[in-house]
Amino acid sequence: MCSIASIGIKAPVKFATRGKNTPDRVYTNIKHAYRATPLPHLGQSDQLSMFLVPAHTPLRKQTKPTTHTITTTLPAEALPQLQDCFACTDWRVFEQQDLEAHTETVLSYIRTCVENVTVTKQIRIFPNRKPWMTSEVQTLIRARNVAFKSGNSNLYRTARTSLRKGIHQAKRVYRRKIEDLFHNNSPRKMWKEIQTLSNYRGHTLSNTGSSRTQAEELNNFFAHFETTAHPLLQPPHNVSTPSPPSPMLQEHEVRRTLRAVNPRKAAGPDGIPGIVVRECASELAGILTKSFNLSRSHASVPSCLKSATVVPIPKTSSIDSLNDYRPVALTPVNSVWSHSSPTTSKPVSLPASTPFSLPAGETDQQRMPSP
Known part of the structure; x- marks a missing residue:
């Protein structure tokens, strides 16, 4: 045996x-x-x-609750306030010939106005928190606990019944919410709710060292594709070809481009979300048109519009090297004008001061190696 x-x-x-x-x-x-x-x-x-x-040991006692500072979405009354604020602004005070100072001042003013109407709050997230848990259910739980401590059996029985009905109602509402996302053709939000319901964590970045060291290694790895010299991308020698003057943009063209911005576009390093640019296109088209034309006249793009927040996304479930990360760049919303012309929706011709030129029939996406 x-x-x-x-x-x-x-x-x-x-x-x-x-x-x-x-x-x-x-x-x-x-x-x-x-x-x-x-x-x-x-x-x-x-x-x-x-x-x-x-x-x-219960999960709630195993892990301490985490406190997150979140920025809520703009409320319904915030967009009209921003439109009135931009419409009443005297944009002439921002006009100057220094391209960097002009662009940075305008974007800083827009960002400050957005921050004034954005609500920031801190929330505590417990490890055992269910997605259907609402403030109403939490109120019923506290009422049940108070009734239990009071010793009144009738009150405790009533509180338990109310809590059971409240939980069933909260689950029905959450289930109906996911079903409505499916019927309303919102797969992104639907899968996000399903992942929350199933406690799906996804890929986690490996902390092999300090965050600063790892960020610097990823930065050098992603940047070496730009710094590696390619024979076909070498700057031309003794080539002086006069370039035609860049066409000036019209205000209605910029307005049409701003209204086509994806409202779900997250804010880049400039801190301006896409919904603000889209909803306030009429108020911002004038000053942004002047900024874009000033940049074209200088044949230069401001440094604040060339910056990006790069987020490394794992390609595979197991991370063995830096090549297993895919860089996703979050660029400023207002940098869309530097990639295409609102009139033709084609790439804008680079000025004569461009440090290198690509051969005909090939694009930079084809020449740059993929990480």
């Missing part, structure tokens, strides 16, 4: 309960599931009493 230990059965009672013997046995298939504590005899019994305490 095989022993119980060989088949994975555990005996939490390790002490004698009658003399030097242990006639009473408790078995479980979970290691360290219970903690046995000896208690005095009951009456004239010759055996000790045992108190089995579950040794499992």
Whole structure:
């Protein structure tokens, strides 16, 4: 016969309960599931009493709640406030010939106005929090606990019934929410809710070192594709070809381009979300047109519009090297004008000061190696 230990059965009672013997046995298939504590005899019994305490630590006690500072979406009344603010602004005070100062001042003013109407709050997230948990259910839980401590059985029974009905109602509302996302053709939000419901964590970045060191390694790795010299991308020698003057943009063209911005576009390094640019296109078209034309006249793009926030996304489930990350760049919303012309929706011709030129029939996406 095989022993119980060989088949994975555990005996939490390790002490004698009658003399030097242990006639009473408790078995479980979970290691360290219970903690046995000896208690005095009951009456004239010759055996000790045992108190089995579950040794499992609840998830809420295993991990402390985390506090996150989130920026809520712009409320419904915020966009009209921004439109009125931009419409009443005297944009002439921002006009100057210094391209960098002009662009940075305009974007800083827009960002400040957005921050004034954006609500920022701190929330606590518990590890065992269910996605259907609402403030109403939490109120019912507190009412149940108060009724239990009061000792009133009728009040406690009523509070338990109300809590059970509230949980069922919250689950129905959450289920209906996911079903409506499916019927409204919103797969992105639907899968996000399903991942939250199934506790799907996705890929996690490996912390092999400090965050600063890892960020610097990723930065150097992604940037070496830009710095590596390619024979076909070498700057031409002694080539002086006069370039035609860049066409000036019209205000209605810029307005049409701003209204085509994706409202779900996240804010880049400039801190201006896409919904603000789209909804306030009429108010911002004038000053942005002047900024774009000033940049074209200088044949230069401001440095604040050339910056990007790069987020490394794992390509595979296991990360073995830096090449297993895919860089996703989050660029400023207002940098869309530097990639295409609102009139033709084609790439804008680069000025004569461009440091390199591509051969005909090939694009930079084809020449630049993929990380």
